[in-house]
Amino acid sequence: MISLAGRDVLHAWGKFVFTGMGLGLLIGVTLTMAGVYRGMVDDAKVLLNNSGADLWVVQQGTLGPYAEPSSLHDDVYRGILSMPGVASAANVTYLTMQVGEGKRDVRTMVVGIVPGGPGEPGYLIAGRQITRSHYEAVVDEKTGFKLGQKIRIRRNDYTVVGLTRRMVSSGGDPMVFIPLKDAQEAQFLKDNDAIINERKRTAANPAFNKPGVLDAVLESQNHNPFVNAVLVQIRPGFTPEQVAEPIRRWKRLQVYSRAQMEDILVAKLIATSAKQIGMFLVILAIVSAAIVAFIIYTLTMGKIREIAVLKLIGTRNRTIAGMIMQQAVGLGLIGFIVGKISATIWAPMFPKYVLLLPDDSLRGFFAVVLICILASIMAIRAALKVDPAEAIGG
């Protein structure tokens, strides 16, 4: 038996292919939206993996340090180091800010780390790790900074000594690693006018302006003893909960395991964005279905007389329905191939990471086929209603 759908497609292949390409671009956008969501989730996981931590110790009652502000004294880590099961612990600060190089600046997450401790970038693609206590930086390659360049963070210049890759915040901003002390200063550094003004205000307060007290208060105002979190690595043989529970109990701090932190990042931090993307996906799916339905309906309506003739000469309804459905699925297949290729080409051009998973593509493929089948129903109904008598005049 002749494939009526195949012959029709071959006969009008130009119209069919161009329509499929148009649909394909829409499918490409849909696949890319899914890739944007996967990229966000992957960024969140990368953030956790790259920290090298097993536990995150943060301010009690907060979801810090990524989802909420968290502030801890920078000597807390000493006590944590003495807790059972703790292999290493190090302070860390996180600060999202613009980092300048020459006339340009880049939105980054500046991470204050203790060189050699948890939180340090796990691998470099060029250069070396930070070895000095001040004014050295390791940057993610997405910042565009080069080895040896001077970058400006607040009022200080830092030399780029190392480059790393896929070190991004949950928002996709590339990371800049600097020594912890510099980061603590950068977090709370005030301009000179503000410092002079603060000193005058403190000196004018009779409660502080007493011998021995004023100097101590002024010193405390110029020093930042806080960090955002303590990253903890645990000893082999201990479970995260075995180590976390004594810290919660005796240090009165909040402790999160990797699984809990992943849950916070994925379920809370990017939940709204995920819903946003989900809405886009639903709308795009509906628009795609509407377009396929409209195209197939229009193509079918253009063949009403031929369908009437086919019915009159004895073609089965299922043959006619099959022809329309095959064309709809064919259109979807062309669209999917074009969409997949398009998404693969343009995904790397996006400023944030777009992760196109084969599983998503497979799901997308079946969704396209299903949508095309559903979209062809309207045209099939119209075709089956065609009266074979229409082929006979009068």
Add this chain to the structure above:
Amino acid sequence: MEPSTNTQGILIEAVRKVYGEGDTAVEALKEVNMQVMPGEVVGLIGPSGSGKSTLLKSLGAVIEPSAGRMTLGNQVIYDNGWKIKDLRALRRDKIGFVFQAPYLIPFLDVTDNVALLPMLAGKSNKESRQRALELLEALDVAHRAKAMPSELSGGEQQRVAIARALVNRPPVILADEPTAPLDSQRALAVIRILNQMAEQYQTAIIVVTHDEKIIPTFKRIYHIRDGRTHEEAGEGRPFD
């Protein structure tokens, strides 16, 4: 190709068709009686609204008459009710249609337009195409076998449509104004072909027409007026 085993042609007895019910009922066919023998081509002529299309649709098993009896070939297909369940198969196997316009399937080439019917009837692709090519040869369009319908002239398209109507060897062909879009020469050529095919394959052919050019060629003519048929002898002029 073998001639059909048609021994009775078409026999229509007291066929009625009423559209609607009660006060709004319209009697399109009041009493239609016709007989067309195998190998015979008869004309069916009448003014607009006389019931020609209704009669053609009833004969074509597209609409159901209200009463009467119809026999195609050796089979009673209607006797105050359809006597056949699968009307689609009846149309495919027992009735050939030729329309005012050829209505070829635009995305199939000439051979496949003709071969589609036997394929629908379950014949193999090879056998179906073989039958199609034989008919195209007989109708002198075999040289366009691989052409698409849009590449054919009006006369060639109509010959392909006739081949399609004949390919399943139906006992009956219903031709609905088959020469309307053609000039005199081509119209007479189509009628000549229909007569040749009727004789060669022992097919009974009814030609509905208004075409003054071809009416004198029929040996028998049925006039239909106000839903009733009247038979008269035609001139039976030669086609050339």
